[in-house]
Amino acid sequence: MLAGYVYKLRPDDEQATKMDNWLDMLRSSYNWCLNDRIEQYYQQYICGDYCDLRTKAEACALTCFVSKNGASGEPWKLDNSEVEIIGECCLLPYDLNNLPYSGKTPRRSAGDIQITTLPVLKKARPWFKDIDSTVLQQNIKRLDTAYKNFFEGKGFANFKNKSNFRSFTYASGVRVEGNKIYLPKLGWMRFYNSRPIPDGFTIKSVTVRKKSNGYYVSIRIEDKSVPDYIPLPIEQVNTAVGCDVGIKKLVSLSDGSQVKNPKFSTNKKMRRRMKIRQRRLARKKKRSKNRKKAANVVGRLHQKISNQRTDYQWKVAHQIVNKADLVVFEDLKVSNMKKRCKPKFDSDTGKYLNNGQSRKVGLNRSISDAAWFELRLKTEYVAAKSGKRFEVVPPHHTSQLCPECHHVDSSNRDEEKFLCSVCGYAADADNNAARNIKQRCLDKFNIKLTLKPHIKKEKAVRRDLPEPEQLTLGLILFETPTCEVTRVQRSYVRARNSKRSQRTEPLEAA
């Protein structure tokens, strides 16, 4: 089983400066390698003559960046004695049908080539010798991952700047003893050992990450003897809960309960605080030390928000999973929901009309703040960890479908209230959606639950709907107290009560 543990590091001044320098050097190496690949690609694109060093085979310019005259080093793995290099070309008795490598192509990938040129880099720029060699290699593998993502349809790799290049990874050589960690070429470093690494686990890889309040280390550990989490087989599911995510209420569950959304970054207080801090930053002189300090203050606030959100979501995920054997979410495409509105033109004047984007900005911000996908991932993880099952269903019409008569109509829903226009069934709209989500999953797997449905079948009049009960379990307060009783108030209440008792005593005596 694989697991990831994160700790905060306590480097001394020397180590902190060293890590800062490493990040700068690794960033430049990363950017150089990226530029190298881009240039190679264009060179081949223009010349068209590539990949014919040995096999004379054509390769796609997108997948192969090595050109005959490429400056990026030897494109073949030289572990075969038959290979003989003359100049830049490999000449050997060799044809495509008779591969000497038992079918495996001995080609190096772009990443491999760049890794083998690292010694050249160290010779030309000796200060790179300060960096651990596995860190340098992993840095190039990071670029490989970026290219892999690109070929899978994500965006093209970016050149990195100081703000988006903040981590480096060790592949080996790291040791942990008590509250000290040994990082090669940085030495022993103390860290806050908030939870010990369990026995039997070995360290797979270690990533050091810079955040606005210091350095963190995330350790990937593995124990092959411990089996991975196995989800509950579908036949053993006895209870199920459907979850509908939203903005007013973070999660509405099919059992009628709802989870509050604290809106960590979009609530009034936090927005005001952020606004003030960002304004302070904007008014500082560019490239000044004070600007750096102000930027750090903004960064720390962002980090605080993200910490709060993560903490809350773990708690919510645990509470949801505790409710049933099967947890069902809807498969929302959040990025599509956050898309910009299409521009509107006036056909006569050709001018842009108001398309509602300025209003949507606020909605998009709330969607990002709610971080539904993060919650879904956490719930999935918690469900797997506690031996339960997690499923997703398509989200179409979950909020417009009547669970009683299966009538689908957008007029069924009026903001928070659901009232079927055919059969008159009424419920809270979000809880109703959650119920539909649950039912959709049950239909998909053809499960019949042994327990009774949570929602009572009774028709309510629209205005007399009962308020859904709030989750008040555990640590999370889903309802913040409206007023806190201060000491002065308490003494006032005590005085008032004593007066009352004095007043009542003579009556009783009489």
Ligand SMILES: [Zn+2]
């Ligand atoms: Zn109906």
